[in-house]
Amino acid sequence: MFYKKRPREKPQIAMAPLIDMVFLLLIFFMVATVFPDKVGVKVEKPEADTSKALPRHHLLFAIDREGVLHHSERTLSYDEAEGIISAAVMAKPDIAVIVEPDKSSVAGQLVHFLDKARIAGAKNVSIATRPEYEK
Template identity: 35%
Template sequence: MQLNPRKEEEPEINMTSLIDVVFLLLIFFMVSTTFERQAALKIDLPEASAQEEPTEQPRQLELAIDAEGRMFLNDAQLVDNRPATIRSALAELAGEGRELPIIIRADAQTPHHFVVTAMDVTGQLGFTRLSIATERVDDAQP
């Protein structure tokens, strides 16, 4: 009878298979992820500040859209809200000046697709200075 105790071996965890699984998951998520294509039109969002506006403003185009989707370019109502109508009105009023700033003023109840259509047409015409007008809201109001 042998009563000498055996030396216990330290348990060993093999990390190789765990690392392989992690890499496979990483590759799976990288391959299956869809990437959203960003639009080429850059938008300058308006900044709200308490400073006074300059008295002399550069020439600009203002496209207003009411709640029913009627469009007004510099206070003149467009015949309809089709992209071709918007395109021809902007091209006629701007001429070759594609550096003119365009301000889109949309009613809060305007359907989203009218604003997107206006932005798309301005981008197709080559306008790069686009702003969306907003109203300043005080946070202190309940």
């Protein structure tokens, strides 16, 4: 009794289940990823009854409790901030400049920043506060 030897098929990887698994993993990681609400310096803003939402295009600065000025996650001097504001005002004259002072920061630092912003030509300068109900 002789058996005929059949040629062996080469093993193949089925691509359809592999692609399904890749998409399932992609969806899982997209759903499970936690994005930070706001990156930057942690500033505890003072409360106000008349708070408004931020304008769409704005420059955001923060003054921490030690009086150090921050913009885009980096520390700046007040003169550097004046240069940044001046360049932004040249590009878009009605840009909003917003400063978030920590409620424990010295008022003199805030006034100094507001002066620098006005010297740079900013016409729309605001102080960020948090609504009273957000305690």
